[in-house]
Amino acid sequence: MEFILLVPFILGVIDVGYVYLQPEPFYDTIISGAISSPEYRLGAQYFLLRLDQHLLMRHVWQLGVLVVLIPKILSFIEKGEGDELKSILNKWLLIFWGILMMMAILAIMYALEKMFETNLFHSLIVIGNNGGIITFFLYIALFVIGIIPIYFPTILYGYPQQIQAMAITKSEEQPEDLKFGLDKQVVIEKFERLKESRSYLNQNFNLTECSRELEMPSHHISYFLKQQYEVSFTEYKNKLRMEYAKQLIENGYLETNTIEALAQECGFTSRTSFSKTFKTLVEVSPSAYGLSFR
Template identity: 35%
Template sequence: MDDKFTWKWQYILLFVPFLLSIIDVTIVFSNPAPYYNQIVENAINFPKERFNAKYGLLNLNEHYSLRHLWQLIYLLSLLPLLRRFLDINPNDKLKVILNRWLLLFYAALTLMAFITLFFGVERMLGINTLNVSTTSLYSLQIILFLVLLLISIAPLYFPSILYGFPKNQLLVSSSISNDTNSNSQMYGLDNRELNNSLITIEQQEAFLKQGFNLKACAELLHVPAYHAAYFFYQTKGISFTSYRNNIRVEKAKQLIDSGFLESNDLNTLISACGFNSKSDFEKTFEKLTTTSYNNYQLK
């Protein structure tokens, strides 16, 4: 939710459950070997009681509940910051994607913290108000962990989530939103200068190089990757990937029309246009031209 991470001394409080567990582990291993062996033996012989066994300052149930209580408290403390962030430019296409992912991620984390804390406290008190079996509890936890895993993997398929949101630049540019030149200074960036740089990059045929991605383009534009992502969305109306693929497909059409394939094979054409594989080339070509590569070549 911020442009960058800045350490604050208050963050030490987040490590309280971890520090307590380190203390208890130290207490356990500072005792003679029979002490540790007895713990293991009791855990094997009385598995249901192992969470109530006190090994140091706290027992496992208390460690478990404290960890999730800490997580829940911290997540709830983030609510005001989350609300303010969601209200920033909520109609922006890329921001909508980021907001949805962030809300889903926050909800899943909060739900997991609440459910695990609830059952942890129940186990500490020796009650079962909802008559939920241990197996059902573990199944629920596994489902929540899978949901979190899926959400964590999502940015790999929607990289715009990882690029963040240039909040500081937006706040700077909002002061000139009424200016007639505000479009050229969107998000605090000089879009006119970036467009000129982009033309130079195209002339150098950098988009036709294999492995040319948003990060590489951002380096040539001399801006962070998330700024470059917003630059393409706001000035071109499409993502960097779509913009790059358009250039590559147009290059492929030019080469085919000029008789390139009369003296070269398909793999040479694919490489010359920056695609990684035949399947990638054919899929992208058909998507952008609404006709297959083979049909285009026949025409």
């Protein structure tokens, strides 16, 4: 069944191969005709089909595939309702499908005009003598395809695919630690290694750096921390820093160093932000906490 999708490609390869094997004057005739009469360049005859026929066939195939995909797209959209990442992916998928559908329809209209050498859709021509709304929207579609990933940046990382259990039945629920493809134990081990490396004490340590060290997409990290510990990445990072600060204070760090030094040691750029965070999480100031251990 999938072989049908390759028909335009196979016919194109045959025709291109035929042109390539012909004497040089044959190719020169096609090129000179396209230069001298660009409005008729799509009428160039290859071996099996003309260029405009190739164009029409390719986009008719595209339109057919997009129509066949409708039930699968609807089925995919219904899955994972309520998940923010899935909602973003659904929007991107619908917009991308709509743009491809519009491009296929407009390209078919354009190819038909060139095949019949007439303005079949003359009423749509609104831009100049040689252009029209068809060409205009084709350019717009190509532009939108390029900026969609910028508007939906999370799709650049890839939506977490759900791991399928080998023996799962329809009546069974998928284990929580496999939800969205995240193995809880594996991720916990990664966070344990992060604690041991103490990378979180680096003043420049952020979600991007954490993603690089754990070799996980940043939105996976945020999702896991929210689901597992009910905290954001910043809250988790500050909690680790405060635990380290408490250890230093308990070991007498403030007896020979200042709070400013302690703040820098724990990854903060200022005493004020460190003291505020410490008091929020520990409920006492760093100096008061140190006094309790003297």
